[in-house]
Amino acid sequence: MNRRVLFVHAHPDDESSKGAATAARYVDEGAEVVLVTCTDGDAGDVLNPQAAPIAPDAMRATRARELAAAVAAIGFTRTHALGYVDSGYHEDPSEVAEGTFSRIELDAPSRQLAAILRRERPHVVVTYPENGGYPHPDHIMNHLVTMRGLELAEDPGADLGDGPSAGHAAALSPWRVPKVYATSTFPLERLEALHTAMLEAHGQSPYTEWLESRADKVPAEVPDARVRCGEHFSRRDAALLAHVSQIDPDGFWFGVPRDLEREHYPYEAYTVLRSDVLVQPVEDDLFAGLNVAAIDRGQDPATAPTARGA
């Protein structure tokens, strides 16, 4: 009886910077770990000063190649690409081009995702928080598309174009995902733990300015889940480095030595967006409280004999 988790990410490289070690851990535990990537990353600039320049017309193919290498490093069971056009990051939102992912109607990508959810039938979905977690319009859209896709996937009245006219023998039956999380990539507790450890060990920290700028703006909320995955940080690093055009090996993502990170914050953090079962923070497992065998038989998600002590 396989546990199934599906991650929805905005761009190629987000799967490596958010939840990658968690995904690798679940792969190693035998779960089915599925990736959905919404855009093609075509608007990305070369962000790694050590990478060779890339002609604009080669960016899409480059991002796809890098994504494939990162997927192999993490070990995702299956991947789906929705294929939308990257909106790019713009300080001025009015500069976002028409037709890009964040400027299209919610309906089409939500239906695409809903059809994937009905096919994959995940017990857990991971997406971004309502504000995107980072003010990129595609990340905010990623959240909106996920939440609408979840509604459509479970709505028996929703025609997702997956019926006979689409070449399938029958429409896929509705599927309700019992637990939905948002990634919390840099919760204040992580920043502070690594900042303090860096000051003690090295007398300097890459997070000093960031902490000063956000300390009074961000509530020191405790995540709902901390998934222990320090042993899988090396897989996350390999995946990050596969995105040669985007990730500087001497840059932001590698500012804290991994041994120090493993010692002081060997987790990836999440907040619950929706759950059909009681959440008892701080969870250490995104499947906590779910009886996946019962769910797959169409029963109540929480009727776990072990959870009831039977």
Ligand SMILES: [Zn+2]
């Ligand atoms: Zn992104």
